[in-house]
Amino acid sequence: MLEQVTVFLENEKGRLSALTRVLADAGVNMYALTIAETSDYGLVRIVCDKPAQAVDALRSADMRAIVTKVLAVAVPNRPGGLADLLDAFEELDLNIEYGYCFSVHGDEAVDVLKVSDAPRACVALADKGYRLVDTADLA
């Protein structure tokens, strides 16, 4: 399982830049950042090298930040990589709350998924030969 940092931000000018400045000052390196936005607020989801330190730094800056465990799966960096992975979920009858992909190496991409029953998904994916990724693997 991968430790993702989730931050609650108001949908207002300057908030994202304040967030990234806090992480920069704390020496946190980000691998991926996505935003789920609504008209009032956004949830910023971050994959980085030091999730615990990132949360501490953000909280000291009066931001609401939590660590969330998400499933991260290494998939081949080719057409159909994600489609094959999602087929596996169909069989498991699991709901995917949200997901995003990022690429770290040339021939391999990382798909991040928040699913309803992560432990069961981990076992099933390992059975199918998928490699699960955690924070240490990304360094």
Add this chain to the structure above:
Amino acid sequence: MKRPQDILTAPRAELEALQLEGVKKTVIKCYENVPFYHDLYDEAGFDPYAVTTLEDLQKAPFTTKQDLRDNYPFNMFAVPMEDVREIHMSSGTTGIATVGGYTEHDLDIWGDCFARGVWYADGGPQDVMHVCYGYGLFTGGLGAHYGGVKAGCTTIPMSAGNTERQIRVMREMGSTILCCTPSYAMHLADTALSMGIDPKKEFKLRVGIHGAEAFSDNFRKDLEDKIGYKVLDVYGLTETMGPGVAIECMEQNGLHLAEDHFYAEVIDPKTGEVLPDGEWGELVLTTIDREATPVVRYRTRDITRILPGECACGRTHRRIDRLHGRTDDMLIIRGVNVFPSQIEDVMKTFDQISSWYQIELTRKGHLDVVTLKVEPNPDFDFDEVRAIELLQRDMQERLKSALSVGIRVRIVEPRSIPRSEGKAVRVVDLRGDDC
């Protein structure tokens, strides 16, 4: 030897006899010395010399805040100015200020009333009282100060503001009793924590005497947990004296009225009828031994009730319930009366949010739009948008059924709702007068 505290356990019959004597004197004194009362009683056909029981007072007309304003600055005074030692004024946020005058005797009873908070907490000369209500025309600062001095405490007149200095002084001087608004106490605790100072470990506070604004039970509990002390609610108003008209004892089950100085009635704010004990209504006060600015049946606009029965602490003075809002804090939203305290009651059933809030009133076309801003707690798992939407929806439903009016809930970032150093700004009205 008789101590000033002894009156607090006097038998009811003795107290009521004292009240009747006092009320009779106040009514006559007002009629003979204050032209406003003279005209009022003559017009209403009320005979101030015919009061023979406390119930007879119900025949007297009320005094309102507007009456006090109309007689600004000194026309409500019942003594010559040579006898007046001090002046205080209400904040006047809703118009012209109202003025209270104090003779030497009035200042003495004021100190006595506030000192009761210290006595309730078994406090006295061994205590250090830290007062960070504002000193000045506002009655909070000096009222608490006179109480501290009267009870023999080492009293530190910090006044409001400069929060970091407050924290340093509190730690270095070992303050044991804190007097300020509840929202400022929370601000002090939060600021101390952000400075790396744990109030529970580094402060010696054991009691907080907090008032001048309403606060929920949940807010009180948060405050007590953060600081590690006990919070006593204090009530008062410039128009009758200042803080100390009623204070909670350590039972924290209602505020004991200073019945040897004030006679209290609770009325139906619409009809003016006196309500039986236990029923909610508007508190009406008559001063018993106030010299400079006595008032008869002053309508406080504060909503409370007389708690029936005796207090477990054994004191005989009756208790009022914690304030349920003010008749003029009441918001009228699409024609429905809403008290901020009703919103607080709903909020405290949700542990995902803190007790800070702000109500914003705007207008869309001709419709009032109410937005309740709340801040998430650190342990709220908001990772999925769905979790936040669910919280908003649940809160909106609960508010709708409690208030019969739709309120939009907005989750905002922590500490984005302004912390005030005086009275908390709970309601921001952006409706304007243009519609």
